[in-house]
Amino acid sequence: MRYAEYRGVFYRPLHPRPTVIIASLCPDGKVNLMPASWNTPVSEEPPTIAVAVDRSAYTFQCLEHSGEATINVAAAEMADLAYRLGSVSGREVDKAKEFSVPLVPSEEVKAPGIDGSIAIYECKVEQKIDVGETRLYIFRVLRVRVLEGAVDEWGPVLSKANLLLHGAGRAFYRVDPKIIWAKKR
């Protein structure tokens, strides 16, 4: 194989990545919604999820204020919504109202979930690490709900609920529902 030096943005080859939408309660008393594709599970025990949040985002202030959030796994149908939510700041716009986002109450946290998400994680902030322009939040998962019938032992049932993967800018992908079964060892 031949390789060429890549002079583009270094993280392009790490995309597309699953998009989540963070819902958090803000100092102004409103719920703010922010898409984030720089997210990953971190540990099983305890169950944790990390998300890198730019410290200039309003969501950063909201997470510092409330210390909790819901992390909503976006479905492919939510591409327009995710793009819009990521194009304005909650400092200027009440995004939930402006984009008529259907919210569902949570049990373990005050922040609501987003109806239509494939999964809704109710989380509290457990650790924070500043890296460059972002704060990496390690969220402790307190409760998980999934869209009925949409997740099985292998992950999302893609014929029922496909994931929203973020490429770059307005470009999103869905997952090819054809499973590649690796040979049994």
Ligand SMILES: Cc1cc2nc3c(=O)[nH]c(=O)nc-3n(C[C@H](O)[C@H](O)[C@H](O)COP(=O)(O)O)c2cc1C
């Ligand atoms: C699909 C998508 C994924 C994004 N992922 C991230 C991310 O992982 N971390 C981040 O800080 N910003 C990310 N952004 C940008 C923020 O969502 C954007 O700056 C947003 O307007 C911040 O909103 P807020 O100021 O209301 O918190 C993403 C944007 C889009 C459209």
